[in-house]
Amino acid sequence: MEIVGRSLEHQRLLAQLARVAPTMTEVLITGPTGVGKERYARYLHEQSRQHGGGFVAINCGALPPDLLENELFGHVAGAFTGAHLKSEGLIASAEAGTLFLDEVDSLALASQVKLLRFIQEREYRRLGENRMRRADVRIVAATNADLLEAVRDGRFRADLFFRLRVVPIRVPPLRERPADILPLLDSFTHHYAAAYGLPPVEYSRGALRWLEDYAWPGNARELENCVRYLTALQLGRPVEPPDIDLLDPESSHPELAPRLRLDLAFQRAKRNLIDDFERRYITEALRRNGGNISRAARASGKARRAFFELMRKHGLHGSAMR
Template sequence: MITILGRSRVHARLLALVAAAANTDAEVLIQGPSGVGKELYARLIHEQSARAPHPFIPVNCGALPPELFENELFGHVGGAFTGARSRNRGLVAEAEHGTLFLDEIDALPLANQVKLLRLIQEKEYRPLGDSRLHRSDVRIVAATNADLLAETQAGNFRFDLFFRLRVLPIEVPALRERPEDIQPLLEHFLQHYAAEYGRAPVSFSPEAMERLLTYSWPGNVREVENCARFLLCTRAGTRVEVEHLPLLTELPGGRGRVEAQRQARESFQAAKRRVVEAFEKAWVEESLVEHEGNIAAAARASGKHRRAFFELMRRHGLKARSR
C-alpha cells in the first residue's frame, strides 16, 4: 500500500484531492517540479479507486521514441510491418480496467498528442495493421514538471489535449514550500534504509537538524531520500554534525547554488519566450499580409493547422487585414 508522509496543510490538501480523484474515472493531471513524487500520487489514486485490482501501467513519454508511440501504446497485429510476426497487445490493452500513467506528458510530439486525444475522447484505438477499432476502459493519469499552459501557448502542446487531461488538476509544490514535511520524510527514509542496509541508525546534533530543516532541498523528496542513504552508508551508528551533511553549498539569503542556477535558467527562459513571441507575431503578420488576409492560406503556408494559426493571431491581438 502506498503511503505518502507529511504534516503540512499542503500535504493534507493533496491527500484530500487524491481521495476525491479516486472516487471518479475522470482524467487527472499532476504537475510539480522534479523529485516531488508525482508517480506516487498517481499510484495512490489508483490504489484508492475501484480500479485497484487491475493493472497500473506507467509510461515515460520522454523515453518513448516518437515513431514507436502507436506500437507501444496500441500494439499491432501479426504482419503489420516487417518483423511483426505475432500480435502485440500494447500498453493500453495491458492497462485494461486499470490506470495508464503517462509521465512527462509534455514530451509527446504534436502528432502523437492527436492520437492520445482520440483515445481519451472516443475511448477507442486501432492497433497497427488492424482493420477494426478496439474499445478501451482505462483511467488516464498524466504528469509533468513543465508549465503545460505555457507549452500550449508556445504551440508545443495542444490546447484541447491540455483541457482533456486537466479535468482534475493536482499541483504538488516543491518541498521548500512545505517545510513541515521535511522531518517525517527524513525519519521515514532513515528507518527504511537502516533496515534495508542492515546499518545502525544515526543521530543528529541540534545544529545539523536545524540545517536539515532550513535547507531549501532543490532536489525535493528525492534529495531527502538520497541524503538518508548517504548518511547510513557513511555515518551509521554515529552522531551527524553539520559538516557531515551531503547538502549543496548555500548562498547568502538561504538559497542553494542549484536554486540560484534554477532562477537564472528561468530568467533565460523568460527572455527566450519574449524573443519567440516577437518572432511569432512578426511571422503571423507577414503571412497575413502576403496572403491578403486569407487565414486558411496563411496557415497552410506556415505549416500550421488553421485553428493553431488563428490561436496565434488571437494571442498576439492580430486581425486579418487586406493589403
C-alpha cells in the same frame, strides 16, 4: 513506499485526491521535478475503484514518437520489421486500472492526436491491426512544464490540454511545505535501511535542524538521494551537518542560503535566520580547525566557554569535524 507528510498543503492534496478518486475523470498533476508526482498518482489509484487493476506508468519523454505509440497501443506479430511476437501494449496492461503519463508535455503532436482520440473514445488500434479495441482505464498525466505556455507556443494541443486538465492537482515544492521534511526523512531512512539490510541512519539535533532549514531545490527526490547516500556511508554514529554532502557551507549556490520563513511570525523567523547563521558559522570554524574547539573559538574571537555553549545549542560535536 508510503506517502507521508504533516503539512497543511500535503493534507489538502490527499483530501483533494480522495474526493476525485471514485470517478474516472482525467487528472493532471503539475509540480517541479522531484516533488513526487508519481507517488501522488499512485495514491489516487489506490483510493479509486480501479485499485484492483494495474497502475502502469510511462515516461513520455524517454521514447521517440514511433516507439511511444507502440508502447501504448501494442502491435501484432509482423506489424513491422523485428515484430516477431505480438505486444499487448501498456493500455491493455492498465485495463480496469490507471495509466500514468509522466512528462506528458514531451509528446509529439502526432502522438497527441492519437492520445486525444483514445481519451475521447476509449478505443484504440494496435499497430498492424484493423479492428478497434475498447479500454477501461483512467488517464492521469503529469508534467513539470507550463502546459498553457506550450499551448500558446503551438507545442501542445489545446483540446488535449483541456481534456487532461479536468481535475488539476498542483504539488508544491518541498520548500513551500517544510513540515513534510522530517516525516519524509524518517520514511526514507527506514525504507533504505530495510532495502540495504543496514541499520537505520541516526541524526544529531544539529543535522535535523540543518536538513529542515535547507531549501531542497531537488525536492523530495534530493532528500531521498541524501538518505541513500547517508545509509550507504554507515558512519556508525549520528550524522552531523558536515557529513551531509549536499549542504556545503562554502557553496555559492543561492538555493543553499537560509530560507526566509514567511509562514512564521516575525520574531520566530528572525530567530531561525540567526540560528542558521550560528550553526553554519560554528560548523565551518570547527571544520577549518580540525575539530579543535579551543583553536576554533580563538579564530572566531569568542571565549571557549561561549563557543562551546553555541556548539551545545546546535547539537554540534568537535569530533565529527576531524
